[in-house]
Amino acid sequence: MIQDSVKIHDNFSLEVKSIYENISEKKKTKYNTLTYLFIPNGLNINNQTYSKSKFYNDVKVYIRYNASEYTLDEILNLKTGPLHQLIKIVKKISGKKVSKKNKLEFESRVKMLGVILNNTLKIAIPSLKDFGKSNVAISIDYFTKLKNFLSFYRGLVGIIEHLKIEEELKKTIKYGDEYMSNSINYYLIVLLDYYKIINVEKEILKIIISFLKEEQAYRKIQNYDLTSEEDYFDETLLHKRSQLKKYVEGVLFLNRDVRKDGAFFEQSIFAIAAGLAMVFSTGIAFYYQQVYGNFTLPFFIALVVGYMFKDRIKASIGLLFVSKANSLFHDFKIKIRDSGTNLIGVVRENFTFVPFNKLGPKVKRHRLKNRFIDADYNFLGEKIIQYKKKIVIYPKKFGEEISDNRLNSMVDITRVNLYRFTTQMDDPKKEYSLLKKGKIINRVGNRIYHINLIQKFYTEKGVEFKRYLVIMNRKGIKRIEPVELDIY
Structure with a gap:
């Protein structure tokens, strides 16, 4: 499909x-x-x-x-889900010397949790828009679960920061924290704009605004949105967010090894064409050498004509291959x-x-x-x-x-x-x-x-x-x- x-x-x-x-x-x-x-x-x-x-x-x-699909409940509660997989690897790097394999797995689990949460919110937005009109309580419950998730994850951030491990690993889980905060901020603003248009109850608007303010305050404390006064157009902020997005979502990207299709066959055809042309040219040379002997004008003319035909035969077979290649390769x-x-x-x-x-x-x-x-x-x-x-x-x-x-x-x-x-x-x-x-x-x-x-x-x-x-x-x-x- x-x-x-x-x-x-x-x-x-x-x-x-x-x-x-x-x-x-x-x-x-x-x-x-x-x-x-x-x-x-x-x-x-x-x-x-x-x-x-x-x-x-x-x-x-x-x-x-494509990022896997999980509901927020599954992320929080499923034992085989991405949050609990991250908890397992955090326990591994907490108890002993961190191996290269564990480092790579930890980085991968942090990134995967980030992209899965982003995908979960993206899928949930249409339903949350409908609930804003029909059942406000469900939307409010969803925001509560989202806060619980952040609390749980940030608890892991605290654990990692107090471990005697490489700074690189501490930065990794912080990058995940910043990425998820940005994602939540984006989708909450999308919802807030929509809810204002359809005139939902003021209670839910207050909850979303409060949530947004809490996240903004948290990012300020963590220096996530740190910018200078000279960055009037927020160039640094937007560039940083772009780099962070590429870093986290890079866990999903695959490597591309690009090569010309049919290259071996093409070179083989060109080699055969060159061989056939050489057979033709050499055959003419041998024939006229036998008839007229060496160092004669007719033999010299035959060599020149043979070379001319050799060049054209080689080029013609090559062009024929190129013209037919689209149907083959x-x-x-x-x-x-x-x-x-x-x-x-x-x-x-x-x-x-x-x-x-x-x-x-x-x-x-x-x-x-x-x-x-x-x-x-x-x-x-x-x-x-x-x-x-x-x-x-x-x-x-x-x-x-x-x-x-x-x-x-x-x-x-x-x-x-x-x-x-x-x-x-x-x-x-x-x-x-x-x-x-x-x-x-x-x-x-x-x-x-x-x-x-x-x-x-x-x-x-x-x-x-x-x-x-x-x-x-x-x-x-x-x-x-x-x-x-x-x-x-």
């Missing part, structure tokens, strides 16, 4: 997030995804102006584990490994331009839905980028480094920068005139461009489609709208 979303990452980048589940514990899990970008002809994006190297320069891929083969170098999976990716008539019938129908002009597609004109991914997940080593029995999926985050698409766009504002009550009125409207994105997923449960409309102008992406597709 694939969970997928497309959103704006920054002014010029869209983020495609796909979650691939590791379905079987014994067999490989396979997914194929096809992403089509339909680009207006006027943007001058085609196979002459937009090469593979430019595309891959504009695409940034992150692959990580992908552009890159990416081996996904965890921090322990265990092979988690393999991703193959391929980029190409495709004509509209080469698309599947369902992709065509989905693209032609909701057209502004019911004209022939070729008349409207678009260039189509096809970005193909083939994903294989190996179950044997999946999640072994983290040792979390609920870890069952991998996240592929692909960011596509569309800045090159804007270079040929018109000004974002355009003047036009209209007649109103007998007078000509000049107005200014927004000049926008539509880039359609269609995704086709091959999973073990069948084929799925999704379509999004990316609306942008020269200043960047304005919004992304999902398009509802017909079921055939």
Whole structure:
């Protein structure tokens, strides 16, 4: 099963997030995804102006584990849960000399608890929003449990700070404390804003505000939010939080070993081509040597002609391979490994331009839905980028480094920068005139461009489609709208 979303990452980048589940514990899990970008002809994006190297320069891929799902009750009470796993390793490093293995496990447990809590809060927010309208008591109970969790964790922080261990380990658990405080602060503010809009009872607003103030005071005491007066735009604070986020969430990230797909086969073909060309050239040389002898003009001409044909034969076979390679190989083969170098999976990716008539019938129908002009597609004109991914997940080593029995999926985050698409766009504002009550009125409207994105997923449960409309102008992406597709 694939969970997928497309959103704006920054002014010029869209983020495609796909979650691939590791379905079987014994067999490989396979997914194929096809992403089509339909680009207006006027943007001058085609196979002459937009090469593979430019595309891959504009695409940034992150692959990580998807954080396991726990409820707050399970985090607090489950004996095999992340909090109790951290308690166990704290006991280990408290009673004896700390081994390298225990250090690594302690760091991993702190980070895992942080990312799991963050994921727990993210999942709980929609329910808490509803409870704010329907059952305030449940929301209040949730905040009480959240405070209990912080009290429990900060008790472990106190234990670690009094141990005679390396300062690095003491800093690790403090980093976890700061990260979780930031996460709680973020989601509490999201809830507070929402509760104010829907006018919930003042009691719950007071509780959230009090919680936020307590956390702010705590972070100040711990020097977590320490900034100088000169840091007027909070550059240092935001940079520190960004680094902290990368440090803690780095426990989920996987290493990518990127190599050209089919490189060995390609070099073998080139070697065979060179051999065949050499056989041809040498054969001509031997023949004319026997007929005309050495050091004669005809023999010299035969050598030159043989060399010319040798060069062309070698190049022609190479070009033939390159032209057929897209159907045989992908552009890159990416081996996904965890921090322990265990092979988690393999991703193959391929980029190409495709004509509209080469698309599947369902992709065509989905693209032609909701057209502004019911004209022939070729008349409207678009260039189509096809970005193909083939994903294989190996179950044997999946999640072994983290040792979390609920870890069952991998996240592929692909960011596509569309800045090159804007270079040929018109000004974002355009003047036009209209007649109103007998007078000509000049107005200014927004000049926008539509880039359609269609995704086709091959999973073990069948084929799925999704379509999004990316609306942008020269200043960047304005919004992304999902398009509802017909079921055939």
